Amino acid sequence: ATPTALMVGTGRGAQLGILIKGPEVLESTRKVDTIVLDKTGTVTTGKMTLLAVHTVEDTSEAEVLRLAGALEHSSEHPIAQAVAAGATARIGSLPAPEDFANLAGLGVQGIVDGHAVLVGREQLLAEWAMELPAGLREAKAKAETAGRTAIAVAWDGRARAVLEVADAIKETSPEAIRRLRALGLTPILLTGDNKAVAEAVAAEAGIDAGHVIAEVLPQDKVEVIKRLQGEGRSVAMVGDGVNDAAALAQADLGLAMGTGTDAAIEAGDLTLVRGDLRVAADAIRLSRRTLGTIK
Ligand code: ADP
Numbered sequence: 001a002t003p004t005a006l007m008v009g010t011g012r013g014a015q016l017g018i019l020i021k022g023p024e025v026l027e028s029t030r031k032v033d034t035i036v037l038d039k040t041g042t043v044t045t046g047k048m049t050l051l052a053v054h055t056v057e058d059t060s061e062a063e064v065l066r067l068a069g070a071l072e073h074s075s076e077h078p079i080a081q082a083v084a085a086g087a088t089a090r091i092g093s094l095p096a097p098e099d100f101a102n103l104a105g106l107g108v109q110g111i112v113d114g115h116a117v118l119v120g121r122e123q124l125l126a127e128w129a130m131e132l133p134a135g136l137r138e139a140k141a142k143a144e145t146a147g148r149t150a151i152a153v154a155w156d157g158r159a160r161a162v163l164e165v166a167d168a169i170k171e172t173s174p175e176a177i178r179r180l181r182a183l184g185l186t187p188i189l190l191t192g193d194n195k196a197v198a199e200a201v202a203a204e205a206g207i208d209a210g211h212v213i214a215e216v217l218p219q220d221k222v223e224v225i226k227r228l229q230g231e232g233r234s235v236a237m238v239g240d241g242v243n244d245a246a247a248l249a250q251a252d253l254g255l256a257m258g259t260g261t262d263a264a265i266e267a268g269d270l271t272l273v274r275g276d277l278r279v280a281a282d283a284i285r286l287s288r289r290t291l292g293t294i295k
């Protein structure tokens with residue numbers, strides 16, 4: 001490789017908002033044929049809004065918002081921020097939780113006003129042998145069909161509410177997916193969120209329903225990358241979260257959203273400074289072209 005060609009390539013990269021970790025990264029861009037995209041914060045804006053609260057009969061919306069909001073206030077997850085902001089807007093200040101724990105890919109737990117509270121996936125409730133009553137199950141199904149994320153709230157051993165949050169896809173995502181396809185890459189959506197929400201996002205972004213891998217726990221994202229590599233694919237991965245770091249490191253080419261967490265940026269080979277997915281396509285095209293000059 002001629003140093004000059006590499007410098008031209010990386011200099012142009014910096015102009016486009018692409019930071020390249022080192023010259024050896026360019027080589028990986030040549031063979032990648034599959035691109036795995038994290039959903040939340042990568043294909044979607046990651047800025048969620050609390051849209052609705054469904055409760056069981058003997059529970060008020062204000063109680064749910066107080067207990068769930070208090071816990072979520074301590075978490076940095078985009079869903080948690082939506083719940084905390086929505087709760088604060090509706091009921092004012094929130095109490096401080098005790099024994100707070102963040103359960104990656106599942107939700108949060110802690111003590112609020114003396115109640116043992118869980119907020120998160122239905123699976124988290126199942127781990128404590130709780131299930132949603134019929135009314136809440138119905139609300140959850142409806143929300144998910146509409147492409148929203150439904151979060152369960154339980155305390156003192158009973159499921160009490162379902163919260164609906166939604167996260168819009170980035171305006172630029174459909175075009176980014178088209179550009180990636182034009183480079184010969186197969187886009188795959190990877191998420192810890194449920195299948196219905198993931199498929200709704202995929203449809204909007206232009207990813208095939210058959211290329212949606214949903215309900216994957218954070219620690220298992222890296223296994224998905226290994227499995228795809230085991231099928232003979234050369235895999236690029238784009239992600240933003242702490243949850244994505246191991247998968248980014250495992251991928252043949254890791255692209256981190258510059259708007260994401262430090263862990264993701266450290267694990268990636270390339271950083272997309274502005275968090276614009278279209279730049280992922282630019283980055284791959286630019287690197288391939290730079291290599292072309294070198295050869
Ligand atoms: P993604 O893979 O899309 O970036 P995560 O792995 O971070 O998503 O989370 C997966 C799922 O776990 C979320 O869709 C949500 O249902 C649940 N979850 C995770 N953290 C929280 C939280 N703090 N509050 C409520 N639900 C949560």
Ligand code: MG
Nearest residue numbers: 038040041241
């Ligand atoms: Mg994410």
